[in-house]
Amino acid sequence: xxxxxxxxxxxxxxxxxxxxxxxxxxxxxxxGFFAARDFLSMRAEEPIRPSAGLTSIRPLxxxxxxxxxxxxxxxxxxxxxxxxxxxxxxxxxxxxxEPAGYxxxxxxxxxxxxxxxxxxxxxxxxxxxxxxxxPQEASPQRYAIETPSGRRxxxxxxxxxxxxxxxxxxxIYVNPGGQALAGIEARNLNRAYPGRPRGNLTERVAFxxxxxxxRERIGLGLDLHESxxxxxxxxxxxxxxxxxxxxATAQMSLQDQGLDFRLEAxxxxxxxxxxxxxxxxAGIKAVLIETxxxxxxxxxxxxxxxxxxxxxxxxxxxxxxLGRLYVPFGPExxxxxDRVARHLAGVAALLAGLADLEPENAVGISGLPDPDGIxxxxxxxxxxxxxxxxx
Amino acid sequence: MKKILLSGAAxxxxxxxxxxxxxxxxxxxxxxALITSAGQSADVQIASVQARKAGLRSVLIKAAGPKDxxxxxxxxxxxxxxxxxxGAAGLDTPKEKERVASLLAEAKxxxxxxxxxxxxxxxxxxxxxxxxxxxxxxAARMAIVIKSGNKDGLxxxxxxxxxxxxxEIEKTLDLVEPLKQAFK
Numbered sequence: 001x002x003x004x005x006x007x008x009x010x011x012x013x014x015x016x017x018x019x020x021x022x023x024x025x026x027x028x029x030x031x032g033f034f035a036a037r038d039f040l041s042m043r044a045e046e047p048i049r050p051s052a053g054l055t056s057i058r059p060l061x062x063x064x065x066x067x068x069x070x071x072x073x074x075x076x077x078x079x080x081x082x083x084x085x086x087x088x089x090x091x092x093x094x095x096x097x098e099p100a101g102y103x104x105x106x107x108x109x110x111x112x113x114x115x116x117x118x119x120x121x122x123x124x125x126x127x128x129x130x131x132x133x134x135p136q137e138a139s140p141q142r143y144a145i146e147t148p149s150g151r152r153x154x155x156x157x158x159x160x161x162x163x164x165x166x167x168x169x170x171x172i173y174v175n176p177g178g179q180a181l182a183g184i185e186a187r188n189l190n191r192a193y194p195g196r197p198r199g200n201l202t203e204r205v206a207f208x209x210x211x212x213x214x215r216e217r218i219g220l221g222l223d224l225h226e227s228x229x230x231x232x233x234x235x236x237x238x239x240x241x242x243x244x245x246x247x248a249t250a251q252m253s254l255q256d257q258g259l260d261f262r263l264e265a266x267x268x269x270x271x272x273x274x275x276x277x278x279x280x281x282a283g284i285k286a287v288l289i290e291t292x293x294x295x296x297x298x299x300x301x302x303x304x305x306x307x308x309x310x311x312x313x314x315x316x317x318x319x320x321x322l323g324r325l326y327v328p329f330g331p332e333x334x335x336x337x338d339r340v341a342r343h344l345a346g347v348a349a350l351l352a353g354l355a356d357l358e359p360e361n362a363v364g365i366s367g368l369p370d371p372d373g374i375x376x377x378x379x380x381x382x383x384x385x386x387x388x389x390x391x
Numbered sequence: 392m393k394k395i396l397l398s399g400a401a402x403x404x405x406x407x408x409x410x411x412x413x414x415x416x417x418x419x420x421x422x423x424a425l426i427t428s429a430g431q432s433a434d435v436q437i438a439s440v441q442a443r444k445a446g447l448r449s450v451l452i453k454a455a456g457p458k459d460x461x462x463x464x465x466x467x468x469x470x471x472x473x474x475x476x477x478g479a480a481g482l483d484t485p486k487e488k489e490r491v492a493s494l495l496a497e498a499k500x501x502x503x504x505x506x507x508x509x510x511x512x513x514x515x516x517x518x519x520x521x522x523x524x525x526x527x528x529x530a531a532r533m534a535i536v537i538k539s540g541n542k543d544g545l546x547x548x549x550x551x552x553x554x555x556x557x558x559e560i561e562k563t564l565d566l567v568e569p570l571k572q573a574f575k
Binding site for chain 2: 232255265269
């Protein structure tokens with residue numbers, strides 16, 4: 001039986017609305033299939049290739065078993081020196097849309113050797129945040145870094161935990177520090193400290209980090225971040241009271257290397273952040289490092305992977321000309337390699353400052369790329385190639 | 392003979408002048424010093440670390456009040472406005488200005504000299520910092536600033552107009568020596 005009829009002009013046309021519906025559904029299903037495949041591809045983790053100095057990799061759930069099997073569980077890379085010394089925790093990927101923090105942690109893991117003391121690195125602190133992008137931002141899912149053996153891709157995630165993993169957001173979020181915040185901040189790891197053992201997923205991750213700090217007797221915690229060029233806390237070391245002299249010492253050393261950093265004291269009334277709660281809850285020195293990232297600023301033009309890596313944006317150049325930014329921003333932009341160089345220089349200066357101020361807690365490291373080397377050779381020159389082949 | 396005597400006197404004067412330290416080298420301040428901020432930027436922490444390295448007896452009180460000057464013989468005022476710092480200290484701009492004004496008034500009443508520092512360079516300039524520089528620098532006995540923060544000559548202009556000796560340093564690491572020279 002035919003599903004077509006002949007119209008007044010004698011042309012045949014589809015008569016059944018069912019046929020049209022089938023076509024529409026097929027198109028939707030096809031689009032849905034590709035969108036879902038794209039969405040789910042964000043769950044595939046890019047490889048990290050640790051240096052020969054790695055001692056062990058353990059899950060965060062080894063410190064807080066309730067995280068086991070959840071999207072919040074994440075790898076902790078441990079570098080232990082032969083000699084006893086200080087114990088330092090470094091976090092990248094607290095905000096997965098701040099790529100220099102994540103890439104710096106990866107570069108550390110792939111190059112670091114520790115001779116004295118112990119360094120714990122969590123490159124994907126909010127692992128769930130890497131599995132999605134911020135909605136309506138048109139952010140690229142990935143960006144590529146050129147290496148001598150080809151391109152290596154990294155995910156550009158979201159500032160917050162994936163809503164698939166933690167939903168719904170409250171209207172008002174009161175964090176473990178007692179501060180009332182907008183509902184979406186319930187999924188922001190850097191508002192969730194010191195965490196809650198029976199709280200939401202983000203709070204449980206924060207609690208896991210605190211358990212690591214307590215059990216491993218961490219003395220210094222570093223949290224690697226980026227901020228928009230129009231945000232006043234930028235190119236900055238944000239420190240708690242216990243780390244005041246350390247941060248000042250590191251800032252002077254960085255300035256001596258030609259790297260200007262602002263010093264910003266952690267506000268005691270701004271709760272839930274690493275630089276506040278790590279000290280309050282565990283008594284450690286805490287420093288958060290910020291570099292300028294045009295790709296998550298509000299004044300940028302078209303979001304793109306090249307904006308993430310090259311950091312060039314004509315609207316930011318214009319904003320700088322109007323005096324609206326807190327960092328110089330020229331046509332050359334602020335590329336990822338410069339931001340990673342700043343982060344690693346900051347880490348090195350803080351470790352050197354620790355050795356200077358507290359020799360008993362010194363951490364001896366080697367293999368860390370120097371800032372000039374990264375700026376000249378690019379980040380890719382310090383990413384390890386896969387054994388025997390392509391990246 | 393008269394010419395020889397005059398030449399000898401002139402030479403003596405020159406030698407005596409050469410032996411005298413310059414304004415920047417003269418110890419202008421006594422210890423202990425109270426180090427405080429004007430604007431609540433964290434640069435005050437650098438001043439404290441460097442004062443310690445210079446071997447000075449000092450106490451750091453970020454939001455010091457007039458009473459904190461009780462045992463101080465010098466007031467070190469570190470210029471640098473930070474809205475985050477002000478918020479953290481529970482202050483706003485009018486309250487901070489009021490606090491610093493009361494501190495300066497107390498220092499003047501007690502005859503305590505003031506050393507003004509600006510250590511944040513270009514990044515720590517801005518309307519509020521500039522306003523504070525214009526308001527507080529004239530009361531200083533000496534000022535030390537990072538060169539990059541004085542690119543537009545703001546500190547030079549104020550100091551020249553008010554006769555305040557100004558020392559420029561390239562970076563904060565260079566602060567130790569001028570501090571050693573400035574304090575007894």
